Amino acid sequence: MKPYKVCKVEDLKSGERKLLTIEGRNIGLFNVKGKYTAIKNSCPHQGAPLCEGRVEGMTVVKKNRELEYIRDGEILRCPWHGWEFDLLNGNSIFNPLKCRTKAYKVTIEKDPVETYPVTIENEYIFVHI
């Protein structure tokens, strides 16, 4: 796995995303409420550009017919057929073990080639491929 520098931490705010092509691979990088995640921008169903979908929460049953809307900002919906995926690991909601898209490792580091002291301003987001 090789790290690829994407952008400064402050350039990807909570709720924002970037669509990247790294070594010919299409990837979506997301800031999910302060957690950084990167997943393959291709839906396991029919290959739609998954990371162009809406980021939402999900509806679950709390008790009987009482519903609850949870995890707002953590669920990605495919722009074609609307399948739901967990942004934090790329797993689908309807079948997390068998239907999922690839998740890549993301780290926050200072740029090793820069010699400035590490402060939050020169920390970068790296996606590992």
Next chain:
Amino acid sequence: MKLPQIIDTDIHPMPKSEDEIKSYIPMPYRRRYTFDSYKYYSQPVQESRLDVKISGNDWIASNPDIVMEEHMDRYNVEYGILLPRAFVSSNPFIDMANNICIGFNDWLMDKWLEKNNKQGRFKGSILVNPQDPIAAAKEIERCANHPHMVQVMVDSGSRAPFGHRQFYPIYEMCEKYDLPFALHPGTDGVGINDSNTLGYPASFIEYHTLLCTGYMSHLVSFITEGVFERFPRLKVVLVEGGVSWIPPVLWRLDAEYKALREEVPWMKKRPFEYFTENVRVTTQPLEVPDNKQHMWTMLEALDAQNTLMFSSDYSHWDFDAPDYIMRSIPKHLIDPVFSETARRLYKLPNKDLNLEGEKSETLQSL
């Protein structure tokens, strides 16, 4: 694998705004018209693909150049059969519904089939209101000679199954002008239409899953009422109604026929013979079970080689991508399904698209 040239039998062109379509609807109906789909059975997540390009505030899939480039060129679609959605058959105001058809047909001919159809790759459907078969027949006469109109279409929602004789004026015109009669889901159980299910489905998932029940009812009605004996050259196209339910229903009908033939003595042939002779079916949304073999058995049973035609449903949410369908059906069906059967049905000459390399998709092999 490169995509072959495709005939896409279900593409939905939209007006760019309510004003655009209104300008084609005759007065005074234009004044009262509002574009409506239907209130209760709308897709709750997203009606259309979210990644489809739009220009400015225009409605999705309303720009012929974008549809051509983003869908037709991208997927090597040689011809696209356009089915506008106007939901007329749910309208209790029959004259209004008839005039909406006139407006949509004039709009389709003007904007999509004439002004923006240099290569002749867009083909149209004459929209009619089945609630008024006499007016529908007139509307077919008015549009049938347009060189790019290739079929007649209605919503599958209805107050009666389409085998009933009240619809004969429509089938007479279809035969006269050699135009297939296409059913597209919509307006089932909405407005003045009967529900095709027991009572009314509560959710969209229930509604959408059971749309095939309306198709079952129409198909069995066509056959048992003897429509194909009276109109032997009529071709019925079941668009977006599902595929794999067809063999079991026809098996059942066949079993009943052996004992109950005397009830329908005008039925001269067995159900499957009418089906393969007079009915065509479109793929999307193709039921693809975890074990594809199960579906392949159904495809074989319904003679998919001669009856099944590819459709994408662009730009709706349940769009099927051509490469996905190629991977989902057996190899020997690819040519018949992706172009041959539709080419015969709609009499479309071979057109060499000769697209530049970057426009045709290269796909992974199966």
